[in-house]
Amino acid sequence: MGPEQSLIFHLIADPIAQFAMIVLLLVIARFLVRGRPTRRFLVHIAFFAVLTVLLVGHDVAPWTTGIVD
Secondary structure (H helix, E strand, O other): OOHHHHHHHHHHHOHHHHHHHHHHHHHHHHHHOOOOHHHHHHHHHHHHHHHHHHHHHOOOOOOOOOOOO
C-alpha cells in the first residue's frame, strides 16, 4: 500500500473527515434537489441513515442517554 492510499484510508477512518464529507454532500444535495420536495425528503432520509451508521460504527449509540451508572 502506497503513502497516498494510506492517507486516503486514514481520512476515511477519521470521524472529523467523515463529518465534513457528510456536511459537504448535504450542502451539494440541497442545491441539486431545490424545488423538489420528494427528492429533498429522500436526501434527508439518506443523511439520517448515513449519520446513524457512522455513529454506531464509532460506538456512539444515538438511542441511549449519556448517563452511565
